[in-house]
Amino acid sequence: MSAGDPGLLGGLVTGFLAPARLWLLLLVPALAAGHVLSARRRRAAALRFSAVPVLRAVAPRRGGWRRAVVPVLLLAGVAAAVVGVARPVGQVEVPRERATVVLAVDVSISMRATDVQPDRLTAAQESARRFVAGLPPRFNVGLVAFAGSGQVLVPPTTDRSLVARGIDGLELTSYTGIGEGLYTALSAVQQAPPDPDDPDAPVPAAVVLLSDGETTVGRTNEDAAAAAVEAGVPVSTIAFGTPGGIIVQDGVPTPVPVNEAELAAIAGATGGQAYEAESAGELDAVYADIGSSIGTVLEEEETTARWTALALALVVAAAVGSLLRSGRLSS
Missing domain, CATH: 3.40.50.410 (von Willebrand factor, type A domain)
Known part of the structure; x- marks a missing residue:
């Protein structure tokens, strides 16, 4: 990109037309905590009903970062959607x-x-x-x-x-x-x-x-x-x-x-x-x-559509990742 290019999302967010809606970002850490607790419960249940719980307990966990990709993408999608709901304003290039x-x-x-x-x-x-x-x-x-x-x-x-x-x-x-x-x-x-x-x-x-x-x-x-x-x-x-x-x-x-x-x-x-x-x-x-x-000038403009598109792309990426990993839509 050229110097000063605002990029896909219209550069840095310079403000919001509905900033009060940003409190919805609290959903992101709440969902993250819920996911971690749910994963721990599933793991504990698996260990209780396993025929070889000791082996299960000491067996090294593989591919942990792969399991994290889908929920991280989903949480990022939620965050981007919340930013879009708050109607962000950013700098976009407009032809002179x-x-x-x-x-x-x-x-x-x-x-x-x-x-x-x-x-x-x-x-x-x-x-x-x-x-x-x-x-x-x-x-x-x-x-x-x-x-x-x-x-x-x-x-x-x-x-x-x-x-x-x-x-x-x-x-x-x-x-x-x-x-x-x-x-x-x-x-x-x-x-x-x-x-x-x-x-x-x-x-x-x-x-x-x-x-x-x-x-x-x-x-x-x-x-x-x-x-x-x-x-x-x-x-x-x-x-x-x-x-x-x-x-x-x-x-x-x-x-x-x-x-x-x-x-x-x-x-x-x-x-x-x-x-x-x-x-x-x-x-x-x-x-x-x-x-x-x-040939262009930077002007402030509402960038809700771009953030909404980003949120959709992240959710779709999470869905594809879930299907590739387990054959079903889950985290």
């Missing part, structure tokens, strides 16, 4: 109708390194095209390229072909200014068109910033991250490349390692996610995870 996503791509010379085949920039372009194509159609997507400075290549738009052409046209240049790239991405967010159905409604926005280096020129990452926090725009970062990346300039090999910590600090400060990718496949996986998290 609209959002603005600005993709900021590092086009510094180090992106020429071939530690990622065929090279860092080409791999980044291919993954970016797939990422953009997979976003919901009503999302506005913008494209920023940055090296020594940042440039808005495509203002936020729903026209995916414009963004794809912008990605295809990325060209390498000198220096790395991650802070400048983030400032430019924030300015691109402000260029997003308003929602035609509700022009005054704020549209949620996020920046996805990919870089393979560290800031060498321009405004600091810390100042850019502070600006993103003030604007309420989370920034997810992708550190792309391997520690052994090298480019050759004028016949001289130059190491171009990735500064993961620098990028992670931006994500941590702005409420985004920090990722690392050392191959095209890993980059695709990162973009898929980012797309999932950006």
